[in-house]
Amino acid sequence: MTQTLAAQINSVLAALILLTAFGLLMQRRIYGLLHLFAWQGVFLSISTAVVGYTAGLHHLYISAILTLALKVFALPYILYVLIHKLNIKKDVEEMVNIPTTMLMGIALVIFSYHLTAPVRELSTLVTKSTLAVALATVMLGLLMMITRKKAVTQIIGFLALENGLFFAATSATYGMPLVVELGVALDILIAAFIFGIFFFQIRTTFDSLELKEMEKLKEED
Amino acid sequence: MTMTAPLAAAFFAVIIFLIMAGVAPFLASRQASLVRIAFLFSAAASVMAVYAGIAAVSAGSAETLIIPIGLPDLPFYLRVDALSGFFVAVVALLGLFVSIYSFGYVSGLAEGRPVTSLVVFYCLFMAGMLLVLLSGDAYFFMISWELMAVSSYFLVCFEDESVEARRAAFIYLLVAHVGAVMILLAFGILAGFAAGFENFGGFTFQAMRGAHLPPMWASIAFLLAFSGFAAKAGVIPLHVWLPEAHPAAPSSVSALMSGVMLKTAIYGMIRVTFDLLHAGAWWWGGLVLCLGLVSAVMGILYALLQVDLKRLLAYSSVENIGIILISLGLAMIFKSFSMNLLAALALVAALYHCLNHAMFKGLLFMGAGAILHSTHGKNMEGMGGLIHRMPQTAVIFLIGCLAISAMPPLNGFVSEWLAFQAFLLSPVLPGQLLRLLFPLGAALLALTAAMSARCFVKVYGVVFLGHWRGKQPCEAHEVGVSMRLGMGLAAVMCVGLGLFPTFVIGWMDPITKGLVGASIGSSAQAFGWMWLTPVASARASYSAPILFAGVMAVIAAAYYILHARSSAVRRADIWDCGFPKLTARMQYNSTSFAMPLRRIFGSLLLIRESVKPGDARRPLPFQERFTYHLRVMDRVWYSCYRPLSDAAFWVARHATRLQHGRIQIYLMYSFITLIVLLFFA
């Protein structure tokens, strides 16, 4: 596999990751969100493997496998069980309507392209052009957390954001050291469990998973 | 000086207009002959000015004439070059058509009321517009600008018994003057840097052209001039006067105001930015482009929601000015990066759209006048089926609708196509952010074009097709020959400008050569006169004659084959779904046609919608009547102007406390002022 072909495959995968990030923004059904998230994990893992192959860094294979296991199977499964157990309504409720969110998303993509321009000029890696996409994925994840009402969609937004960070790491510097990545993966897993526990707690306290209810926690004056 | 010189011809035309304005009051007792004589002479003057404009563009060189009247040391400079010649031709061409149209239209008005003031101010208005274009110094420019503004003010409040007309005219005058002050300040800066702030030497455009402004002052001058001209052109958010004033004026005047008066503002922008300031920083163009996009999209959205035909056309003018500004902004950006060829392309797109818009919007306003004349109503909700009553007007109006919707092979498409080409060539620009933003601009332009098609399907479908919706039976009739002739000539221009763009672009070469130092005329015709190839034939080509001939050939063939065997055509009632009591009120009307749009873009607009049952005591299912109420308000008016006017009233209310009516207190105010001034002096 030549460098240029690898770069092309990588940019196609980057485009797909961006597409899934937008898909997360426009998806109305909660299971659809989970599927999209899992697909994003698949693309991320393939991309990591491709980068690992071209750069000859074998520890990236481990990251790829870890991503595949964790983000494609484990986390979606945990969330699926959560949704099922908590009997959450299957529709996602958004605070800002979807076309507007999408337009904001486009603006964020342009912004992150603009931000990463200096890095792109300096970098010599095969993956340099995908950095903008990685940053955009982070921002889109944040946007999703801001514009959605339900706690579950917030989690998915958070995980998508983490996907973006991971992708940024592979595209900017061919990945973080393995130890760091293992640590982050563990963190994510634990975060998912903690979120799960939180959900149960929130629901027993407020009888709802609407984050609006949390406003009641503030001190009355 | 021979009579063939363009400047002399144009000046002579202006003189004719001024003389007519002076003579008209003496003919006031004989209205019918007044109308005939005045518009005959104004048509003749327009022909002369059209000739002058065309000749000036072809000549390509500037011509100056100094008239030693006015203040001492401040003579009037008259000047015509390719740019002003182009606009003179545009103004006078539509002026000619409107003059012909006015024979019938103003005669119709004269049956109801004296039209002397209309004739006087019409002539002054035409003279004012031509003088704006011909003036070669800032002083004379401002005088002509005011002549144009004031005479159009009187035209807007021609029907002075209506409150709306007076209010519209007042808003118009206010915005026009705020704009004029900004233009004056911009000229002040330019003149100051040209010859020092102490003397008047810098007031000619010639002197300003040679001035060297520091970048900051150049930007300030540009911003002032641009906002001043934008107020006249009706760029959002300075457009609020436009949908008020254009419907209030008589339709022949609306045609001129919308078709060409707005173009004088575009002329001013081009004159100041390209000629006097030599197109400075790229963000000037970016600003113009962004405002153009906003105006285009919002203008057409508002247009779609209107039920008053002339208001709809006025909002559509906002949209078209937006399209012109988009191309103009692109030209400025290209110019600031010294890409002269592309700048020429974008500038040609802008100028071509000016010409096109003058033709089709003039045509549509004249058509609206014809409809008004024959149905006595502006509200589209009460119209329908006029194609049976006014068959020729219907055909002419259809050409206008097709042209404004950018349908090939008519003229609207040519200029939008050129604008798209300019957008698609933008990847050669150096700035990466710019390159990303440009495609989005192209998408908004596409949205505007598609929306305007939708808007004019609505107009045509509701006004001319279907059944008559009015409460009274329809009494509409075909309008007179002169009105049809005026509109018809504009329609012929729409077709001609659409079919033969290469000739027009070739003719426009001297303008771009003078302003941006490049021209696209030769490359546009490189492939032959039938193909318009703005850059290269491998890049893009468009041939209206072939498209037109192709479609016509297919239609003729299909018609011939299908009619070879004679088959009966039966007329029957429309399909009623088994519901026998269909009425004309069950047709889609203007409001229902635009309903999907209100749902989709409702959040951008300010819409109040309510359904009230007719009888409050009955439960809902047993109601017999419902009242549906819809109000579409201009968001800009409520978010920008309302607070301003409220603030003004607030200040005024508090200022009245100073007013006591006692002379001693007023003397005391003066005394205190004197003391304060002396203390600080």
Place this chain on the structure above:
Amino acid sequence: MIYSISIECLQIAFVLGAAPLFVGWVRMLKCWAHGRASAGLLQPYRDIYKLFYKDVTIARNASWIFRAAPYITFGACVLAGGIIPVISTDLPLSLSADVIALVAVFAIARFFTALAGMDAGTAFGGMGSSREMMVASLAEPAMLMSVFTISLVAGSTTLSQMVHVSLSSPLVLRPSLAFALLAFALVAIAETGRIPVDNPATHLELTMIHEAMVLEYSGRHLALIEWAGEMKLFLFASLGVALFFPWGMAGVYNPLMLPVAFVSLAAKLAAIGAAIVLVETRLAKMRIFHVPEFLGIAFILATLGMLSFFMLE
């Protein structure tokens, strides 16, 4: 020159002849997918033939616009058939209208059909026109954006030139084209009135878009409209082929490639027909006010395509 003109005529004749066949293929596959017996590949021809021989009934109030609209629609579609490179890039007509003008040619057809819908003065006609114009006004920007992406890659907006560039340049994986393809597919669904935007088979009043406009037509007028509709579907499919999968098309003065071009086009169109049937069988028609969102997605995809052209390539 004579060669290109004869190719041009050949292609127009081919589009006229093959369009009903393509629709017949889609309908046949759909019947199979639903487990019904199909009327056969040739049923659309029989329909058109039958309609041509029927007498015409026109609403009392209808004007000349109503009678002219079918001819104009038909003329525009035939002309589009001469512009889009279907079997060969050697088309003289392709120079007379680039891709922007092509979109506008389809827009003329739509303009007149919408006017004709309002002409008879029925409630349905107006409803159809309003909805059709709504769909079109949102689809057109997305369509242009998607096409612009390809023209950026090709450096031209002339269709035959765009095809020529993608045929002669080496195969490169381009994410921008993938996005543009997705967007184009969504727009094509909307423009040709297929499920989930519109249902070409429905005559249920409240769900129709296109059918509501042409409800009053009969006889040869209806035949022309139907034929034009079939050509439109065929042309959008071949436009997609030309823009994204042109391999196999005959180049300039290359008569030996023509048989290959026909065979490869047939194979590609058969696959596209299968894809249409797959989508239409799986999805239900969506509510009319979800269509803007659908087209919004198409627009976003096209924009992403353009962005990724600058960002990733």
